[in-house]
Amino acid sequence: MVLLADARTNGFCVHPLVHQFSLLQCADRIIIPQGEAHKNMDSCMLIWQQLTELQADRNTVLVNVGGGMVCDLGGFAASVYKRGISFIHIPTTLLAMCDAGIGGKTGIDFQGYKNHLGTFNDAEALYIDPNFLDTLDFRTRKSGIAEMIKHDLLQGGDIWNQTYPAEEQDFYTLQKIRQSMAFKQMIVAQDPRDEHIRQCLNFGHSIGHAIESYALQTEYPLLHGEAIIYGMYYELLLSRNILGLEDSILQQFDDVRRKLFPELQATFTLSQLTPFLLQDKKNNRGLRMSLLKGVGQCEVGVMVSPESLQNLFS
Numbered sequence: 001m002v003l004l005a006d007a008r009t010n011g012f013c014v015h016p017l018v019h020q021f022s023l024l025q026c027a028d029r030i031i032i033p034q035g036e037a038h039k040n041m042d043s044c045m046l047i048w049q050q051l052t053e054l055q056a057d058r059n060t061v062l063v064n065v066g067g068g069m070v071c072d073l074g075g076f077a078a079s080v081y082k083r084g085i086s087f088i089h090i091p092t093t094l095l096a097m098c099d100a101g102i103g104g105k106t107g108i109d110f111q112g113y114k115n116h117l118g119t120f121n122d123a124e125a126l127y128i129d130p131n132f133l134d135t136l137d138f139r140t141r142k143s144g145i146a147e148m149i150k151h152d153l154l155q156g157g158d159i160w161n162q163t164y165p166a167e168e169q170d171f172y173t174l175q176k177i178r179q180s181m182a183f184k185q186m187i188v189a190q191d192p193r194d195e196h197i198r199q200c201l202n203f204g205h206s207i208g209h210a211i212e213s214y215a216l217q218t219e220y221p222l223l224h225g226e227a228i229i230y231g232m233y234y235e236l237l238l239s240r241n242i243l244g245l246e247d248s249i250l251q252q253f254d255d256v257r258r259k260l261f262p263e264l265q266a267t268f269t270l271s272q273l274t275p276f277l278l279q280d281k282k283n284n285r286g287l288r289m290s291l292l293k294g295v296g297q298c299e300v301g302v303m304v305s306p307e308s309l310q311n312l313f314s
């Protein structure tokens with residue numbers, strides 16, 4: 001067994017895990033630098049080099065301890081080492097617990113393209129401990145809520161009505177994390193290769209990714225979840241304009257956004273986002289998005305005309 005962590009999770013999370021699981025006590029460790037910028041081929045080379053030095057064989061299990069970056073990268077490195085070794089995810093952020101850790105997508109960024117190289121390969125197991133959320137800085141912890149709100153909007157019905165209005169702490173309970181994970185698992189089980197219904201999970205991400213990429217170049221970079229909050233807001237506006245989503249849903253979302261993320265008050269222009277919207281690899285057949293007709297009613301592959309986008313940002 002080999003444990004993969006980044007510098008941060010090695011400092012904060014590995015010790016309690018090793019204390020809890022005797023199997024991990026004798027596991028070798030590979031430590032990679034922290035941060036999304038390291039989700040790349042250099043980190044993969046480092047992992048493969050160390051696995052080779054450790055004489056890891058096809059029976060070796062890689063245990064990925066960290067956020068989405070460690071899970072994606074570790075899953076990818078494991079998927080190709082000796083044609084694939086097993087891996088376990090121990091996600092330590094809300095985002096990784098409810099999203100990146102589930103569904104078998106592994107990958108790294110390449111030449112400026114996000115998740116350009118990757119595989120579909122499921123983790124053997126997932127271990128969730130909400131106590132790890134206490135090791136996160138305030139901003140990182142809260143940003144993970146974005147994907148949970150997305151799951152609730154997509155699931156709709158009682159889940160949406162019962163959860164909102166919500167307090168930030170409500171999202172950090174094992175019960176809420178489990179419920180959000182179960183929704184994603186249910187979607188992935190129907191479409192593991194992301195060919196149809198799974199694309200509903202892209203809701204908020206077409207514009208959200210563009211905002212995230214744009215903000216990265218400015219003095220105020222946004223965390224993924226923060227960009228997705230903006231992305232969902234703009235895509236709900238599009239959903240209203242194109243699919244007739246009720247105004248009251250938009251209002252409800254905006255109330256949630258203002259309550260949980262009052263600091264996210266930026267506005268964007270179309271010219272800031274256009275280069276990134278066009279770069280999205282999913283948009284090679286014109287701009288298509290996953291939008292909502294109602295809470296719990298997502299339509300994937302909705303064509304978004306340049307005029308609709310223009311109206312959104314004017």
Ligand code: GLY
Pocket residue numbers: 099100102103105194198201202
């Ligand atoms: N994060 C979206 C998906 O796993 O499909």
